[in-house]
């Protein structure tokens with residue numbers, strides 16, 4: 001089975017993704033033997049409705065290192081390039097560590113995680129006790 | 135030229151047959167430099183797939199054997215391909231070479247505009263048109279099915295998340311915003327109870343610029359028209375705007391650059407009419 005493609009977003013035009021995380025992820029990608037696509041800023045591409053978003057979305061299963069899955073899903077949609085819900089896994093460099101992001105990127109197994117439908121985060125009272133931070 | 139009319143140059147690092155591999159640190163330095171300059175870069179290697187080619191111009195960089203870049207063209211004549219030997223180039227020289235090709239091919243120049251614009255989560259949006267009637271800068275519009283959409287994202291005021299705060303469904307994201315759920319983080323029940331925040335903002339404003347935006351009322355209009363002392367009115371407005379800036383997290387420079395009260399009233403009415411027309415068509 002062919003492993004999913006890898007797409008890395010450098011979030012060039014804002015400082016919202018920690019610099020040390022995005023640099024470490026890009027460095028590890030460059031050191032590895034894998035092929036990958038890297039873009040400067042998915043937001044900018046979405047704003048300009050860059051046609052390349054279509055090829056990035058439509059080339060089969062993909063793992064994307066960027067930010068929140070909900071944001072990435074609708075950024076692609078805004079550029080008329082819908083990501084396949086069942087074949088896209090988003091790694092969030094705003095909150096995950098470089099180690100976590102790289103482990104997921106280099107894992108050939110795809111864990112699709114695009115939000116589907118209207119989801120609302122449960123409040124602390126609704127969560128099972130084991131999931132509530134103490 | 136609108137951002138949407140420009141094509142981008144895609145850079146490909148080639149390290150296959152007929153070329154030498156780059157050292158990992160050189161590859162990282164060159165890629166980082168190009169990404170910082172706004173280019174999209176692909177590394178092709180034996181271990182994995184990349185996105186297919188499209189009609190964008192391609193610039194293939196490599197340390198080609200003998201320092202000679204191959205000559206090739208797309209058999210279908212759809213993709214414009216150039217090869218460039220980068221043997222002995224440092225990352226600055228790679229970036230300068232790419233920039234020259236970008237200018238020659240008339241491809242998009244990146245970085246002139248911070249990509250700050252609303253992104254709608256259609257899983258949440260109920261098409262209520264509040265954002266359309268709120269925004270004074272014509273960012274929102276409707277498609278043929280009267281569905282809300284972001285139409286003029288480069289009109290959006292950098293760092294201003296105001297419209298996301300009027301959306302009752304927390305459906306408007308600014309992915310480069312600092313906090314959730316505006317940045318795309320999962321929406322919580324607490325986020326949906328922001329009515330309180332909205333009320334606080336209107337109380338704060340007590341009839342000033344944003345109250346006018348909200349109420350669109352004749353009463354508010356006549357209040358502005360009675361502001362005969364221009365200096366006093368300006369001081370008052372500035373005071374309110376500073377309060378709003380801190381309460382609503384709206385950059386002061388955005389508020390200060392708002393048009394005159396009369397112009398605001400005119401644009402607000404126009405936006406309101408657009409929203410009303412879309413809502414009416416929906417119910418037909």
Ligand code: SF4
Nearest residue numbers: 009011042043067309
């Ligand atoms: S998609 Fe996320 S990571 Fe990428 S540029 Fe936009 S905000 Fe930054």
Ligand code: SF4
Nearest residue numbers: 259260262263265301
């Ligand atoms: S205010 Fe929110 S729910 Fe209403 S149309 Fe705009 S995005 Fe949709």
